[in-house]
Amino acid sequence: MPTLHRKLLGLLPRIGVRVLDLGSGAAVVYRRGERTRVPVGPRADLVLRGTAGAWKDVALGDSGARLLLDEKAAAADERRFQVAAAAYLCGQHVAALLERCEVNCVFDVGANSGQYGRQLRRLGYRGRIVSFEPTAEAFGKLQKAAEGDPEWWVHRIGLGREDATQSINVGWNTMNSLLQPSDYGKDRYKRFAKSRTEDIEIRRLDGMMDKALAGITDPRPYLKMDTQGYDLEVFAGAGERVAAFVGMQSEVATLRLYEGSPRMAESIAVYEGSGFEITGMYPVSREPATGRVVEFDCVMVRADAVPRSG
The missing domain is CATH 3.40.50.150 (Vaccinia Virus protein VP39)
Known part of the structure; x- marks a missing residue:
């Protein structure tokens, strides 16, 4: 059965509000422009305006740190x-x-x-x-x-x-x-x-x-x-x-x-x-x-x- 949270998210587009569902009870609600979800590790996401493009999540060795890299921009x-x-x-x-x-x-x-x-x-x-x-x-x-x-x-x-x-x-x-x-x-x-x-x-x-x-x-x-x-x-x-x-x-x-x-x-x-x-x-x-x-x-x-x- 859909939860009340899910039902509300499903209703919002009908009134011109867009929804980006992040799962686990989280969502981004917006009216203008597209949003794209980029996973960053097991417990975090990055929300970008527009399409994801060439973003890549790069592990920095075994340090536990990660780099979110726009490969196209970095290479340019x-x-x-x-x-x-x-x-x-x-x-x-x-x-x-x-x-x-x-x-x-x-x-x-x-x-x-x-x-x-x-x-x-x-x-x-x-x-x-x-x-x-x-x-x-x-x-x-x-x-x-x-x-x-x-x-x-x-x-x-x-x-x-x-x-x-x-x-x-x-x-x-x-x-x-x-x-x-x-x-x-x-x-x-x-x-x-x-x-x-x-x-x-x-x-x-x-x-x-x-x-x-x-x-x-x-x-x-x-x-x-x-x-x-x-x-x-x-x-x-x-x-x-x-x-x-x-x-x-x-x-x-x-x-x-x-x-x-x-x-x-x-x-x-x-x-x-x-x-x-x-x-x-x-x-x-x-x-x-x-x-x-x-x-x-x-x-x-x-x-x-x-x-x-x-």
């Missing part, structure tokens, strides 16, 4: 798909690392408009964030992003090897740099054709740490750097106090976008020489024509800083 721009997937995985990895290493202060160097800080909050990190952004326009956006968050501190300065005043190239959106673009960079990005400069304050990282960590019992800081070719200069400015960081993250380049910037092997050798070891490498950008990776996000940790369970 494989490069963009790979970079987007890497950005997601990097964020998840960093969030897990911060929790496992009991990080209570993240130094966000090259904060731009606060993208990294917002991502940390979305991923569940509730400790202190100290962001450094030297350019006027980006810093204004960073201030707004941090409003209402008492544990997100912002400073309008850049970090480097020495305390100084320098000119930075601006007008390149997220790619503002203290360095000039390389010939390769000019060929790749039209934004480098036009620029203006802005005078900024540069400070050493070791001179900022006491203020940033004030009030934290047993500080366990993490260093994130994204300074468009200037990360090694920031790192050098930490001096001997770099040993205080339990982990770090740096954008390392396989292809130089800026004159005088270090290649990936040089950067990683410096970080490893200071006791950090790689936990993840995630492509940030890839060359459209060849697929070559231009830059990676390199995530690293001090093995002896990871709390042992049990």
Whole structure:
């Protein structure tokens, strides 16, 4: 015998209401446009507007996680798909690392408009964030992003090897740099054709740490750097106090976008020489024509800083 639920679902189309029956007492009721049910594992379904197309439910190894993939769209721009997937995985990895290493202060160097800080909050990190952004326009956006968050501190300065005043190239959106673009960079990005400069304050990282960590019992800081070719200069400015960081993250380049910037092997050798070891490498950008990776996000940790369970 049909249940009352089933009888009601059968009546709805007569009054112009469409029904997509999901079984087990669940249904989607709608008036306009088609809906398609895509099974996602044994206990979940995805309801899409229109036809299902080429959606596929892909198991991610034996992790228990599954990927719902539009195969046609992914194949149409494989490069963009790979970079987007890497950005997601990097964020998840960093969030897990911060929790496992009991990080209570993240130094966000090259904060731009606060993208990294917002991502940390979305991923569940509730400790202190100290962001450094030297350019006027980006810093204004960073201030707004941090409003209402008492544990997100912002400073309008850049970090480097020495305390100084320098000119930075601006007008390149997220790619503002203290360095000039390389010939390769000019060929790749039209934004480098036009620029203006802005005078900024540069400070050493070791001179900022006491203020940033004030009030934290047993500080366990993490260093994130994204300074468009200037990360090694920031790192050098930490001096001997770099040993205080339990982990770090740096954008390392396989292809130089800026004159005088270090290649990936040089950067990683410096970080490893200071006791950090790689936990993840995630492509940030890839060359459209060849697929070559231009830059990676390199995530690293001090093995002896990871709390042992049990």
